[in-house]
Amino acid sequence: MVLIVDDDAMLRGALENLFRSVGMRVALFASAAELLAFAFPDAPTCLLLDVRLRGQSGLDLQTRLSQMGIQVPIIFMTGFGDIPMTVAAMKAGAEDFLAKPFREQDLLDAVAAALQKDQHRRQGMRKLDELRASYQSLTPREAEVMRMVVAGLLNKQIASELSISEVTVKIHRGQAMRKMKARSLAELVLMAQQLGICESPL
Structure with missing residues (x-):
């Protein structure tokens, strides 16, 4: 979806026609306040924003959206x-800056690139949510063993630290790998880094 914020009604209409002609969904807003009252869709989205709006400026709106975590x-x-x-x-953090009047193709290209970037961001967020759910499915001991494994400790070191047998460590380690759907230790370390439970290597 393309969200258009501009206080020029004629321009809003022209842009709506342009984007609808290439199959994009469009929502129009005459002010920052109108956009802030809008329920953002759970779909790849791009905001086409005029810098100079009546009332709150486009730059102010950019700051406000960032503060709201949007x-x-x-x-x-x-x-x-x-x-x-x-x-x-x-x-x-703006994606692009187009001076009016702009070529329609330049605008379409910029919006297509922004929508693709938002789609990739959303896919990454979904994967991270799935990763968090997998980690939360671990028992406290499995999570503890996983943290020690990705920190580089050997099975015998973990066994000594936790006062359990190496066989038990292997069982917990195997369960953690299975629940996290990790096919290798390197993949488990990468997952831990994404979850923030393991520092990335320098």
Whole structure:
């Protein structure tokens, strides 16, 4: 879905027609307040945002969305663009900055790239949620053994630390690998890094 925030009704209409002509869903907003009252869809989304809005500016809205934890790729549009404004928007995470009037194909290309990036982000978030669910399915002892394994301890060292037998360590280790769906120790370490329970190597 493409979300368009611009206080120019004619431009909003023209952009809506353009995106609908290539099969994209569109939602139109005349102000930052209207967008903030909108329920963002659970689908790849891109925000096409005018820098100079009545009331809250586009840059202010960008900051507000970030504070609210709303992650959506933003492409800024402006008829009064200048270098400091562009730098501020890009530093704050904007995907692109298009000066009006822009070519339709340039706009479509920028939006397509932003939607693809959001789709990849969403896929990554889903995988991380699945990883967290797998980790939460471990027993406390399995989780403890997993943390020690990914920290580089050998089975006999873990057995000594936990005052259990090496056979028991192997059982817990095997259960942790199975529940985490890890096919190798390297994969288990990578999962632990993604979960934040193991520091990434320097």
